[in-house]
Amino acid sequence: MQVGMVGLGRMGGNIVRRLMQSGHTAVVYDHHPDAVTGLAGEGATGSESLEDLVARLDAPRVVWVMLPAGDITEATIQQLAGLLEDGDTIIDGGNTFWQDDVRRAGELRSRGLHYIDVGTSGGVWGLERGYCLMIGGETVIVERLDPIFAALAPGRGDLPVTPGREGRDPRAEQGYIHAGPSGAGHFVKMIHNGIEYGLMQAYAEGFDILRNAASPILPPEHRFNFDVADVAEVWRRGSVITSWLLDLTATALAEDEHLSTYSGYVEDSGEGRWTIQAAIDEAVPAEVLTAALYARFRSRQEHTFAEKMLSAMRKGFGGHVEARKPEGEGA
C-alpha cells in the first residue's frame, strides 16, 4: 500500500523504513527538508509541503501523522483536513489524549474523512523489533489498512504461544489489535504507559533498597555490598520478574553500576497523567501507578513547599530546628 507520512523524527522515519522493507511505498514530509531528503535517498517519495504530499498520494489517501507534541499534531490534522478529499484517512500515531481522538473523529467524519488513532509502542527499537500497535476507529477502515499494520507489527516471533487463544483475534498474536472505536487505540496505549511507569518504579525501588543495604546508618552486621549489575543479570533468567525493562536495566548497570551519569531528574509524559485521570473518572484505586507518577514529579524539585511546611510545623510544636543541608545521596 501507499502511505503518506508527516513527521520524520525517530518514530516516523523508522515507521517509513519498516513499511518499505515490506514492500509498501511512502510519500514523506517533514518541516526539516533534510529529513525528507534523507528518506528519499532510502526509497521514499519526498514532498515539499502538506499540499505537495497530498497531491502525490493516490485516492483514497492514507496520511499518517507522527508528530511529538499535541498542539502541532492538532494543527497539522486540521490543515490536512482542508486538503484531503471524501474517503481519505488520517492516522494519528502519536501520543494523543484519547478524548481528543473522540472529538476529532467526529469533526472529520462530518467532513467525509476517516480518522484512525494508533498507539505505537516500540521506541528506538521499533525498526528492529517491530511496533506494538493499538488501533482505534472504524472497523472497515482498520481492515482496509491491515497490510500496513501487519507490516509494522513485530509478528509472532519465537515467543511461546498463549494457550487458550483458539478462536480469539489472531492479530493480537502478531502484535497489533483493533481495540475499539475512535480513542480506543490511544486509551490502550495510555494504559500501557501507565503500567510502564509502575513497572519501572517497582524495579527502581527494589534496586534502591539493594544499593542502600550498604548504608552506614545500618548496624555493621546487617550491611551488604551488593553488585547490583550482577543482581539485575541473574534475575533475567528463571526468575519471576524477567522482562524487557529488566534487560535494559541490566545493560545500564553493566555499563555503570553507580549510574553516575544520570542526574535523577525524570520527565513524565501525558499518558502517565491521563492514566490517573481515567482511574479517578472510573473510581478505580490506582495507588501504584499514581505513586510512580508522583516519584517523577518529586524528582524534578530540590525541595517541595510541602516539606518546608513540615519543618515549620515541627518547629512550631516541638521546637525542632531542621538541618539546613540535605544528606548526600544514598549509600
Next chain:
Amino acid sequence: MQVGMVGLGRMGGNIVRRLMQSGHTAVVYDHHPDAVTGLAGEGATGSESLEDLVARLDAPRVVWVMLPAGDITEATIQQLAGLLEDGDTIIDGGNTFWQDDVRRAGELRSRGLHYIDVGTSGGVWGLERGYCLMIGGETVIVERLDPIFAALAPGRGDLPVTPGREGRDPRAEQGYIHAGPSGAGHFVKMIHNGIEYGLMQAYAEGFDILRNAASPILPPEHRFNFDVADVAEVWRRGSVITSWLLDLTATALAEDEHLSTYSGYVEDSGEGRWTIQAAIDEAVPAEVLTAALYARFRSRQEHTFAEKMLSAMRKGFGGHVEARKPEGEGA
C-alpha cells in the same frame, strides 16, 4: 507526691515544674550539673548522681526517666534497677519502642521492681497546656501514681464535653489514660505520632497545591496567586479542618508565607517507623501514614538511586536523555 526525675531537658525540666506547681516535690538529676542547679533554684531537690538521687527519695520510690535516646534510656534504667529496692517504680516517659517496654517490664518484675511506660505528648507547650499522657503498666501502680498523672495532664479545660461518655473512664477527659499493660502507653503514643505525620503531610500537600496554583506551567487563565497565610487563617474558624496543627501552620505562614528559612529537610523519629511496622504486623493497610513517612525519607536526599534508574531505563527504551539540572522549586 515525691518524684525523682532523671533527665532535665526540654521535656523533663518542664514536667518537674508542672508537678511542683501542683504541690508535688521532686528530686532531680541530669548529667549536666547546670540543669540540676537551675531546677534546684526553682524548688526541686538536686542530686549529684543516680545513687544520690535514689538515696534522697523515700520508699517506695518513683523515678521518672525522661531521656531523648533509646540506648541512654536503656542504660539508665538498667543502672537504676541495680540501685532501687523491692516495690520501687521506674517510669519511662520517653519515646521508647513498646516492645522494649514489654521486655523491660518483665525483667524488672523479676527483680521486684515496677515499670510504667508513659507516652507523653505536648512538646514545648506542655508546661502551659499540660501533657497528654498515655500510660501502660500494672493497674495498682498506675492508680497509686494518679496524683502525678492528674497534675501533669491538661485537665478538662473549656473544650466541649463529648456526648455519650457517661460511664466511661473520666481520666480520658482530664487528658490521661491507663491504656493497658506494659507497652500499651508507648503503643498509643506511637500511633499518635503516626497520625501526626499523616495530618502534617495532608496539610503540607494541600498548601503545596495552593502555592503552585501560580505555576507558569499552567495556562494563564487557570493560575491563582493565593495568600496562603490568609488561607491558613480562614480555615481556623468554622471549617472542617480546624486543628492545633493548623493553628501552628497559620503562625508559621503569618511570619513568612514563603517559609524561606526552612530547608525542606525533614527528620523522622522512631514512632513513625514503628507505626508502619505495627500496621504490617497486623496486616492493616496504612497508605497515608506510610506515604507521610516516605515523604520525609525523600526530603533528605538530593536524588535517589531509584530516580537515576528510571532515567537509565528511559534512555534504554526511548533514547531519552534526561536534563541534568533539577528545576527550581515550585512557583
Next chain:
Amino acid sequence: MQVGMVGLGRMGGNIVRRLMQSGHTAVVYDHHPDAVTGLAGEGATGSESLEDLVARLDAPRVVWVMLPAGDITEATIQQLAGLLEDGDTIIDGGNTFWQDDVRRAGELRSRGLHYIDVGTSGGVWGLERGYCLMIGGETVIVERLDPIFAALAPGRGDLPVTPGREGRDPRAEQGYIHAGPSGAGHFVKMIHNGIEYGLMQAYAEGFDILRNAASPILPPEHRFNFDVADVAEVWRRGSVITSWLLDLTATALAEDEHLSTYSGYVEDSGEGRWTIQAAIDEAVPAEVLTAALYARFRSRQEHTFAEKMLSAMRKGFGGHVEARKPEGEGA
C-alpha cells in the same frame, strides 16, 4: 442587605437563618414548596418560581444559589441569567468545579452580570458555628457584599490570635477571605476538602492499627485491647493531633466503639478528585491526598478486578490457589 436564596436544603436553609439572625432579609425559593413555606414561617419572603423570586428582589439583585449537584446548579444559573438585569449578581455557594466558575463568570460578564463563587464550609454545624467562606470574583462586588459574608462567617471567637498577622487582611480572622478572581473561592474550598480527606484517613488508619492490636494473628504477648473511645478522648487535650475531626471521632466512638452501625462504604465528592487533578496539572506530588481518595474508591467494591488478576498471576507462576472467602473484619 437583601439576598435571594435558591435551594433551601440543609445548607441553603441555615444560611438564610443565619443571615436573618443578623438582620438581613431573604427572598427564598426551592422546588419543594414546603421548604419555602417553612422558611417563610421563620421570617423569609417566599416565592413560587425563579421569576417570582427575581421579581421580589430589589435591584441590584443578589441571588445566592445553593444546590447540591453540578448540573442543576448550571441549569439554574443559566435560567437566572435570563431573568436578571445588568448589574445583578449571582453567587454560587455550592461545590462547583472551579474551572466552571472561570467559564461561567466570563459568560455572565458578557451579559452584564456579576458572578461570585463561594466555597462554604461548615456542614450541619454552620448555623451555630458560622460558615468558613472562601470567596472568588471581582473585588468591588465582594466588598459590596461584605455585610452578608461577615454575617455568615464564624467571627473571631475565643480562638487565640495568630501572632504576626498585623497588617494582613482582617477578614481571614473573622472566617472569610476574598481568595482571588473567579474560581479562586471554589479552588480553596476544593483544597480544603482534599486536606479533609487526608486528615480523616490519617486518623482512620491510626485507629485501625490500634483496634487490630488485639488481632489473633499477633503473638499473645504483643496484643492489646485498647479502648479506642478513651484513646480518642485523651488525644483531645494536650496532644499534637487535637482537631475538630478528632472531637467528632471521639463522639462517634463514645456512642459505639465498634462503629457497628456503619457499613464502611464511603462516598467521595468531586472536590477530592479535582484536588488530585490540580496536583497533577501542577506536577505536585500529593501521595497522601490521593491515597485517601483511593481508600474510598476501594471501600465501595467487594473486590477489584486488580485483585483477581493478582490471584491469577500467583496461580500462574506458583500454583497458588487463593482462598475463596474473605476474612472477617479485623479484630
Next chain:
Amino acid sequence: MQVGMVGLGRMGGNIVRRLMQSGHTAVVYDHHPDAVTGLAGEGATGSESLEDLVARLDAPRVVWVMLPAGDITEATIQQLAGLLEDGDTIIDGGNTFWQDDVRRAGELRSRGLHYIDVGTSGGVWGLERGYCLMIGGETVIVERLDPIFAALAPGRGDLPVTPGREGRDPRAEQGYIHAGPSGAGHFVKMIHNGIEYGLMQAYAEGFDILRNAASPILPPEHRFNFDVADVAEVWRRGSVITSWLLDLTATALAEDEHLSTYSGYVEDSGEGRWTIQAAIDEAVPAEVLTAALYARFRSRQEHTFAEKMLSAMRKGFGGHVEARKPEGEGA
C-alpha cells in the same frame, strides 16, 4: 555431587529431579513417606529419618533444607546441626528472613558447620526453566558447591547477551550469583519478591482501569468495551512492558477474561513485608512496593475499621448517612 534433600514438596522434589538430570545424586527425606518413595522410584536414595539421611551421606555432607514455613525450617536445621559433623554444610533454600540467616550462620559456625542461604526463584516452572539462585555464605563453600548451583540454574539460554558484562562474574549470566556473606542470598530474593509484588500490582491496576472503561458511571461517549485478553496478548510483542508476568496474565485472560473463578482474596508472604522493613531501616522511600503490599492486605477484608471511621466522621460533620450495601464490582 551428592546432596541430601529435606522436604520434597513442589520445590524440593523438582530440585532433586533437576539435579539428577545433570548426573548428581540425592539422598532424600520428607515426613510424608510417600514423597520419599516417589522420588526413590525416580532414582534418588530414600531415607526414613534425618538420622538415616545423614548416615547415608558421604562426608563432607551437603544437606539442602527446602521447607515451606519458618519455624519448621528452624527446628529442622537445629536438629540437623546435632547430627552433622565438622565440615558439613546446611543449605537453606526456603524463604527465610535474612536476619535469621545471619544469626544461624554464626551459631552453626561455632559448631564447625557451614551454612549457605539460597534464595530460589522459579516456582512450579523451575524444573523446566531452571531456578534463579541468589546465594549467600562463605566463598569457599559456595565455590565447592558450584556444580550443584550450575545444574539448577537456567543457564545462558537464547536470551540476548547484556553488552558491557565483559570481566563481570559469568555465573550471573548462567542464572546464579554469590550475592555476599550469610543472609545476602535471601536478602536479594526478598527484594526480588518485593519487586514482584510491585510489578504485579502495576499490571493489575492497568487492567482494572481498562476493564472499568465500560463502567456505566462514565458518559456513554467515553466508554470502551475492551477485550482485555487481546490487550494482554498484543503487549507481549514489541511493547515496553513485555515480561514473563505478562505472559502469565495473557494466559489467564485467554482462559477467562472475567477471571470469574478468582475471589480476589490475595495472600502475601513474608518477603513483601520484610522488603518494606528493609526500606524503612534504610530510610529509602518505597511507595510502590508498599502500596502493592497494602492492596493485598485490603483484599482480605470485607471492610476495614478505618472505612467505618470515615463514615462516622462524615456523619458527624455533614450529616451524611452512607449507603449500607457495597456496590457490585466494577463493570
